[in-house]
Amino acid sequence: MAGLTINENNIIGKCAGWFKNTFNAKYWDSLKFSLYCITHPLDGFWDLTHEKRGTYAAANTILFLTILIRILKLKYTSFIFITVYWEELNIFLYIASILFPLALFVIGNWATTTLFDGKGRLGQVYIGTCYSLVPYPLMQIPLMFISNVVTNEEAEFYSVLSALSIVWCGVLIIAAMGQIHEFSGAKNILFMIFSLFAMLVMVFILLLFFSMISQGVAYFYSLYREFMFRM
Amino acid sequence: MKMSGFKQLKTLGIAAAVAAAALAVPMHAQAIEHRTYTYIYDYWEEVQDCPNVYDVYSVYTSSDLGLDKRMNSPSGLYVKDDHVYICDTGNNRIVVLEKTETGLVPSDIIEKVKGAPGENSLSGPTDIAISDEGNIFIADKGNNRIIKTDSNLNYIMEFGLPTDSAISSDTTFFPNKIVIDTAERVYCIADGINKGLIKYEADGTFSGFVGATKAAYDWLDYLWKRFATQEQLDRMQNDVPTEYDNIYMDYEGFIYACTGRFEPEDLDAGTVDAVRRLNLLGNDILVRNSDIPVYGDLYWGSAGGYSGPSYFSDVTAFENDIFVCLDRNRGRLFGYDDQGRMVFAFGGNGNMDGYFRRPVAIDHIGYDLIVLDTLDCSITYFVLSDFGKDIYGAIDKFDEGDYDESGALWEKVLSTDGNYDLAYIGIGRSLLRQERYKEAMKYFEIKYDDDNYSKAFKEYRKEWIQTHLFATVLVLLILILIPLTLDKIRDMKIEIATSDVFRFPDPEDNMTREEIREYHKKQRQEAREREKAKKAARKRGY
Structure with missing residues (x-):
């Protein structure tokens, strides 16, 4: 392997290049900035988009961590808090149970706010939402370990902290949307509610769509069967 | 229906629900109808086949027992020591059986009492109870009385309609089920009286109602009724407490009471209890420490022509605190232990031994179970299997x-x-x-x-x-000491970096001693300010 050189033309070089480009100083800086965002939501989320302190790479990392922790929780949280019926667990469905509502929210929020002077772009809404999820992995990782050293008398301690991480995320999402779209408090809350309605509408349309498609497929399939039968 | 899966997974529940709805996830698979005679429900509320806990020892019909006439809709069963009393309601008599080496054999028939002020012969007796002194109490339903006699059936006294403002005096008294405690106080379920169990003192005075079920109160119901018209109200069901169907006094003097009269939804919602254990004050003290509810079958789907929940018609309790409920709907027996956890479920509707047509009463001798079937006019005698003996032995x-x-x-x-x-x-x-x-x-x-x-x-x-006391203390100490030492190390680094030793002025400057001192002073001042600025920057974050 004497002739092996690593340059931008071979796969190793390309990977290394991608790594270097993705996990650069800007990436680490933007990832660290998420910690500033969760403690200073208003200030932080303003800078996130207006000062371009956030990156897609960091947002993706946070989302990935959130999903990862949510899956690890199933296995490593004490059975006092979570009992899992492994036989019926579909991991893809489980991942979808986070990604799908997230996608619905991002699109729904952008679609409604963009009609009413919302300053945020779709990507910015996505980054802001992902940055709001930081408290979840941040609190759930230690909680996962704590759950294994408490008895059910001390379960309240876990439950309260666990609920707190969710509430914190919720507050951050509201704050983030307000700052990204440059909305006032009342308008922001109103558009959060609109976003939820938009999500419901989208779910409805999707259900309709899938049901129509499956009916259509069933029609052509039965046609095919009939045809083959008569041949 | 029950939905299992993630029992306590609440976080981001709405999100999951939205996803589930959108992707049309199949819900919990339909429970497989059980294949074996005996089964239990596991933690996930799945039916798990189980070896028989009880085996049929024998089924006794009227002719098997050699009775002079066929039993006619028998409705009550009572066991005292080795004697089994069957209230042969349709024949207006009570058949007494005795447990011997070879099984149950008839020993006596009670048709009438002696010296009663009214009618001497019994009319449609529905229940019987016998005190430790040997006094016999009979719910003589057709004669609207509970009659008390001595062991030779000589009339002592009777209990009639309780005098209470809640009961109008022209009500006919139909005592249905009775139990007595050690002090010969009588507790009675009477048809049409839903205030709870009627309690009589030993001297025959009525002393109140015990253990009335609370009428379910629902603010939504209340609101609905506020706006309903009179006609709608009339059609609505009244919020009346459920009547008990049967009672059993256990060895500790607590009363097990069961009911099969409720709306299935109420049972599912937990607003009614299929079985209760009442203390002297009439409070329910049944321990329900299991996630599996104490109401028999969990799956109510229609199968073999039977649907709906289990309707308990009778209950009995052993001395090891296992209590067995009799389901008249699917003809099954459900055993629960002192924590309310299911020990066994078995039985079914049918004509084979160990199956029933309309089981109405259950009682026990030792750990043996006796079930009375009113349509089949038979009693089924169950004995513990080897498997059952191990379970009971382990509990004992x-x-x-x-x-x-x-x-x-x-x-x-x-x-x-x-x-x-x-x-x-x-x-x-x-x-x-x-x-x-x-x-x-x-x-x-x-x-x-x-x-x-x-x-x-x-x-x-x-x-x-x-x-691991030493290790624990050590870890705690380290956790506290490490940040402190880190701070110290940083301070030392600053001290070294700014110390005079490394910051001599250039010797070629030819400074005087005074000037060198002045120079060092300035250096230190600058270093301090640098550190201060650094710290402030760190505090700001960015």
Whole structure:
């Protein structure tokens, strides 16, 4: 392997290049900035988009961590808090149970706010939402370990902290949307509610769509069967 | 229907629900209708086949017993010592059987009492109870009285319609089921009286109602009724407390009361109890420590022409606190232990031995079960199987404090049936009593028994900290000391970086001593300011 050189033309070089480009100083800086965002939501989320302190790479990392922790929780949280019926667990469905509502929210929020002077772009809404999820992995990782050293008398301690991480995320999402779209408090809350309605509408349309498609497929399939039968 | 899966997964529940709805996830698979005679429900509320806990010893019909005439819709069953009393309601008499080596044989027939002020012969007796003194109490329904006689059937007294403002005096008294306590107080269920159990003192005075079920109160119902018209109100069901169907006085003097009259939705919502254990004040003290509710079958789908929940028609309790409920809907028997956990479920509707057509009453001799079928006019005598003997033995040994033996018997149960949940918990509990916490935790975890697991874990944790006291203290110390030392190291670094030794002015400057001192002073001042600025920047974050 004497002739092996690593340059931008071979796969190793390309990977290394991608790594270097993705996990650069800007990436680490933007990832660290998420910690500033969760403690200073208003200030932080303003800078996130207006000062371009956030990156897609960091947002993706946070989302990935959130999903990862949510899956690890199933296995490593004490059975006092979570009992899992492994036989019926579909991991893809489980991942979808986070990604799908997230996608619905991002699109729904952008679609409604963009009609009413919302300053945020779709990507910015996505980054802001992902940055709001930081408290979840941040609190759930230690909680996962704590759950294994408490008895059910001390379960309240876990439950309260666990609920707190969710509430914190919720507050951050509201704050983030307000700052990204440059909305006032009342308008922001109103558009959060609109976003939820938009999500419901989208779910409805999707259900309709899938049901129509499956009916259509069933029609052509039965046609095919009939045809083959008569041949 | 029950939906299992993630029992306590609440976080981001809405999100999951949205996803589930959108992707049309199949819900919990339909429960497989059980294949074996005996079964239990596991933690996930799945039906698990189980070896027989009880086997049929014999089925006795009227002709098997050699009775002069066929029993006619018998409705009551009572056991005192070795004697079984069957209230042959349609024939206006009570058939007494005796348990012998060869099974049950008829020993007596009670048709009339002696010296009663009214009618001497019985009319449609529905229940009987016998005190320790030998006095006999008969619910003589057709004659609207509860009659008390001595052991030779000589009339002593009778109990009639209770005088209470809640009951109009022209009500006809139809006593249906009775139990008596050690002081010969009588508790009675009478048709059409839903205030609870009628309680008479030993001298015959009515002393009140006991254990009335609370009428379910619902603010939504209330609101609805506020706006309903009179016609709608009339059509609506009244919020009346449920009537009890049957009662049983256990060896401790507590009354097990069951009911089969409720709306299935109420049972599902938990607003009515199918079975209760009443103390003297009439409060329900039944322990329900299991996630599986104490109301019989969990799956109510229509199968074989029977649908709806289990409707309990009678209940009996052993001396080991296992109580058995009789379901008249599907003809099944459900056994629960003192914690309300299911021990067994078996039976069914049919004509074979061990199946019923309309079971109405249950009682027991020792650990044997006797079930009366009113349509079949037969009684079925069940005895414990070897498997059942192991289970009961393990429970008894545990109560006696013989934890080793109890654990060994549960192991034996487990070797017969690896799906028997109580065995795992039983082994765990005996290990817990033997202070083998780590092993106990393992067994509790298998069957998700968090209460017992926590008990074991608490002890284990205490033990662990005691044995690792030094390590624990060390870790705590390190956790506190490391940040402190880090700070110290940083300070030292600053001190070194700014110390005079490394910051001599250039010797070629030819400074005087005074000037050198002045120079160093300035250097230190600058270093301090640099540090201050750095710290401030760190505090700001960015």
